[in-house]
Amino acid sequence: MKPAPFHYFAPSSIAAATAQxxxxxxxxxxxxxxxQTLIPAMALRLARPSHLxxxxxxxxxxxxxxxxxxxxxxxxxxxxxxxxxxxxxxxGALLLDVVRHVAHLxxxxxxxxxxxxxxxxxxxxxxxxxxxxxxxxxxxxxxxxREIAAxxxxxxxxxxxxxSDELLIGAQLPCLSARExxxxxxxxxxxxxxxxxxxxxxxxxxxxRLTRVRIGVGGVEVVPRRIAPAExxxxxxxxxxxxxxxxxxxxxxxxxxxESEEELRVYKRSLVxxxxxxxxxxxxDGQLRSH
Amino acid sequence: xxxxxxxxxxxPEALMQPVEITLQINExxxxxxxxxxxxxxxxxxxxxGLTGTHTGxxxxxxxxxxxxxxxxxxxxxxxxxxxxxxxxxxxxEGLARAEQLHPLQRAFIQHHALxxxxxxxxxxxxxxxxxxxxxxxxxxxxxxxxxxxxCRCTGYKNILNAVRAxxxxxxxxxxxxxx
Numbered sequence: 001m002k003p004a005p006f007h008y009f010a011p012s013s014i015a016a017a018t019a020q021x022x023x024x025x026x027x028x029x030x031x032x033x034x035x036q037t038l039i040p041a042m043a044l045r046l047a048r049p050s051h052l053x054x055x056x057x058x059x060x061x062x063x064x065x066x067x068x069x070x071x072x073x074x075x076x077x078x079x080x081x082x083x084x085x086x087x088x089x090x091x092g093a094l095l096l097d098v099v100r101h102v103a104h105l106x107x108x109x110x111x112x113x114x115x116x117x118x119x120x121x122x123x124x125x126x127x128x129x130x131x132x133x134x135x136x137x138x139x140x141x142x143x144x145x146r147e148i149a150a151x152x153x154x155x156x157x158x159x160x161x162x163x164s165d166e167l168l169i170g171a172q173l174p175c176l177s178a179r180e181x182x183x184x185x186x187x188x189x190x191x192x193x194x195x196x197x198x199x200x201x202x203x204x205x206x207x208x209r210l211t212r213v214r215i216g217v218g219g220v221e222v223v224p225r226r227i228a229p230a231e232x233x234x235x236x237x238x239x240x241x242x243x244x245x246x247x248x249x250x251x252x253x254x255x256x257x258x259e260s261e262e263e264l265r266v267y268k269r270s271l272v273x274x275x276x277x278x279x280x281x282x283x284x285d286g287q288l289r290s291h
Numbered sequence: 292x293x294x295x296x297x298x299x300x301x302x303p304e305a306l307m308q309p310v311e312i313t314l315q316i317n318e319x320x321x322x323x324x325x326x327x328x329x330x331x332x333x334x335x336x337x338x339x340g341l342t343g344t345h346t347g348x349x350x351x352x353x354x355x356x357x358x359x360x361x362x363x364x365x366x367x368x369x370x371x372x373x374x375x376x377x378x379x380x381x382x383x384e385g386l387a388r389a390e391q392l393h394p395l396q397r398a399f400i401q402h403h404a405l406x407x408x409x410x411x412x413x414x415x416x417x418x419x420x421x422x423x424x425x426x427x428x429x430x431x432x433x434x435x436x437x438x439x440x441x442c443r444c445t446g447y448k449n450i451l452n453a454v455r456a457x458x459x460x461x462x463x464x465x466x467x468x469x470x
Contacts, residue, residue: 001330001349005307008327008373039369040350043330052327056374080363104439106354106417109363110370191438 003042007051014060014140014169017053022142022165024051031055031167033075033115036107061169070136070172075115079108079126090176090202098125098184098200104192117153118168120160122258123194123219125186127154131224132200132216135173139166154223157258179204180212183282185275186219195219197271199251201279203234205287210234215247215276220257220268227251230276239287248277312376316341317385325372332356332367335382343383343412347441354440357413357420358382364420364439383412386419394457395419402453406444413440418454428458 011017021029029051032038041047055061061076064086071087082099085092102108102116102125116126117137130137130150137148139162153161162168176182186198197220203213213234218224230251237243252273257265281288309324316339323338330349335341335358347355349368356367359381386393395415398404405411414437421428421436428436437451 003328005326005328036351036369043350054374100435105421105436106357106364106366106439107351110365191435
């Protein structure tokens with residue numbers, strides 16, 4: 001198999017890449033990062049971009065560092081970078097836990113964190129992480145730079161707030177304090193597959209009460225998102241299994257599955273219920289039994 | 292580096308104009324002319340004559356085309372050949388030294404880790420990359436890593452046994468010590 005012919009550019013700076021994107025406005029130009037989604041789509045002729053802008057040679061996109069209170073992840077940082085904790089505390093452990101669910105090993109050596117966000121597959125793990133942690137995403141174009149909140153970034157199935165002349169140059173994840181705990185659970189048919197449903201939970205428990213509760217769900221709607229009614233069920237509440245069950249039920253009821261068949265919708269809701277409950281139990285590992 | 296200059300004029304024929312690249316494969320330079328759309332696996336096989344790397348699904352699912360890129364196992368069907376310029380590529384042809392098979396190859400024979408053999412080059416390179424990254428990798432992580440590739444004869448158990456045997460004998464480190 002061979003992709004349809006295209007113009008190939010390999011700029012070595014963000015400025016050169018955005019200049020080319022701007023010049024190509026109106027053409028079907030695509031940014032090539034890890035290529036683990038785009039290249040097979042091109043080989044299968046599902047995608048036939050007229051121009052490819054390969055950003056792999058842009059050194060300034062390899063940054064992975066904590067600045068201030070956020071982890072900055074440059075556009076060329078591969079999934080495999082998270083095989084080891086990249087930051088002390090719960091955030092590094094969270095990313096390490098989640099990366100094991102991202103595709104298979106050889107894919108993780110090429111695919112990128114930001115490429116996954118830009119592709120915006122609702123069943124992609126990093127998109128759920130970005131949505132749950134309220135990541136901030138930096139888009140750059142010849143017109144300048146802007147920051148986009150994750151809630152604004154994901155617009156629909158494979159659709160983002162990026163305009164055609166913009167390059168996603170990085171993502172910022174807020175660091176988690178040592179008191180914050182997380183739980184991630186994913187249902188997929190095979191190891192390494194996209195999620196049928198998944199949940200990421202981040203919370204704090206102080207004196208037996210839950211605070212700063214964030215409950216994200218992905219793989220069931222067209223975009224991953226935090227589920228406010230489920231979070232409200234737990235905020236300020238005691239760590240008790242009936243409270244967790246209530247939150248899981250609220251999440252299952254709040255989501256609008258992308259499927260139209262009723263059986264599938266019921267199934268997806270029950271997957272969400274189980275994923276949220278298990279993620280909460282994981283996050284509260286040890287604490288639940290003591291109450 | 293690959294030029295970022297626009298290729299003119301914009302006819303499909305012009306887009307298919309080959310560009311000159313040099314690939315470092317198994318420590319040897321290969322100068323080839325490739326179209327920008329050529330996949331690394333196709334260039335390895337068709338232009339470098341290294342047909343040990345197999346094309347299976349050609350969309351990143353089966354892993355038969357796995358090679359090492361700067362020591363990391365990657366799918367050569369999910370990379371443009373032009374992207375491999377300046378990187379070190381290792382293929383199954385680089386495993387044996389003269390008549391001496393690589394410890395992984397010997398282990399695959401001893402443990403009957405191949406039946407039809409189609410997936411074998413991909414599994415060998417995957418296993419090599421995994422063991423080089425983490426020579427003491429645990430059983431669970433090893434199983435997870437090897438689940439990246441497909442064996443249509445379903446000989447997974449023996450593949451796992453072969454790789455475990457190499458890990459436990461640790462000949463990779465002994466090889467490194469011998470230089």
